[in-house]
Each structure stands twice: as structure tokens, then as C-alpha cells.
Amino acid sequence: MAQLPEYAIIVAGGSGSRMQHDIPKQFIELAGKPVLMHTVEQFYKYSPELRLVIVLPENQLEVWRELCKKHNFNLFHIAVAGGNTRFGSVKNGLAVVHGEALVAVHDGVRPFITGIIKEAFETAEKYGNAVVAVSPKDSIRELTAAGSSAVDRAKYKLVQTPQCFKASILKRAYEQEEQPYFTDDASVVEALGEQIILVEGSYRNIKITTPEDMVLAEAFIKSQE
Secondary structure (H helix, E strand, C coil): CCCCEEEEEEEECCCCCCCCCCCCCCCCCCEEEEHHEEEEHHHHHHCCCEEEEEEEEEHHHHHHHHHHHHHHCCCCCCCEEECCCCHHHHHHCCCCCCCCCCCEEEEECCCCCCCCCCHHHHHHHHHHHEEEEEEECEEEEEEEEEEEEEEEEHCCEEEEEEEEEEEHHHHHHHCCCCCCCCCCCCHHHHHHCCCEEEECCCCCCCCCCCCCHHHHHHHHHHHHC
């Protein structure tokens, strides 16, 4: 177990648009309860001492409170209102992190993270950061002015979450002006000049974004049973 206090900032700012659903994707039910609850449970299973911060759009905070009542979901966490962008939401989540700590930032709609969390925290404690990633299975082509060209997929990684950092580094990174190329926390921290350390992710660690992902998620739940 790491010596520094550990936090997880779980960012759940999605709508249901790509899911073709009226309900925000983090609240869609998977095996009888919202996807977000499955995600929170994975972190709690890793460590009941973990300080859980859930970042939601302001207009979804009351909905989440009602869902917690409905499902008797009593795992202790702090719910924080997000910003207009993911960058703003992570920054708001960081405001409740006190002193030096290890902070994992995770997508609320990635509920299958068993076994990954521990290595990410341990690596971040040693090197300052740890970003979970997997190798692409498909061939990759780069779009060019002339059309497209093949690239060597062995040179690429698909980035997942959690992405873990020492709090002092992550807070300093989020003091920067937001940039269009800040697509995840690794890109924000890298802009400080930090070298990003990759740790092996899992092909099961899917981000539930489209209806097809829900079919996969249901299958994963059944295989766990």
C-alpha cells in the first residue's frame, strides 16, 4: 500500500447522445444499477480508505443523490460540480485534494478496471505519474494531404484511464491555460515537460460510449458472475 494518501477523481460529464439515449451514459443501468456505481465500487474494492471524488455536471448532482437513495448506494464519496469542459471538471475535482497525495483521474463510464488500479498508483508514487494504455489490435492509417498512409502500429498505444499523478504535479499542470490539444490528463501534465510513464491496461477496460459498448459490458458482467 502506498504511503501517500490516495484519491480517485471520477469524471462523469457525459450526455446520452452517442448512446442514443435520453439518460446520461453514466446513469444508464448495467446489471440493475447505474454504470457510475459499478465504477465507484471498483475503486472501493481496491481500497476502502481511498478518497473518492465524483465530478458531475451541476444539473446532475441532484439526480445522482436520488439514484444513490434509490439503490441504497452508501459508499462514502464527495460529489463536485464539473466545469464546462473535462479540463474544468478535473480542476474542480482537484480543489478538494489536500496536501501531497496520489491522484487517479478516471472516466466514470469505465467500470471494468479490476487489477489495474494498484499498479497505476504504485508506479505514480515511484515516478510521479502512471498512465494506463494498451496496444492497438487493428492496423492504423494516418490521414495525409494526399489521402492516407499506413503506419507501424507497434509505435502506438491507446490511452485509457485511470491516469495517476502526484497531486503537486497535477495541480501545477492544471494551473496552465486550457489548450485544444489537452485531450486527457497526460497531455496536460506533459505540457509541463514531465515524461509520461505508461503502464499496461486491459482490453476489458472499455469506455461505455455507444450502444455496442453496453452489449460488451453486459457480457463482461455475465462472465464475472
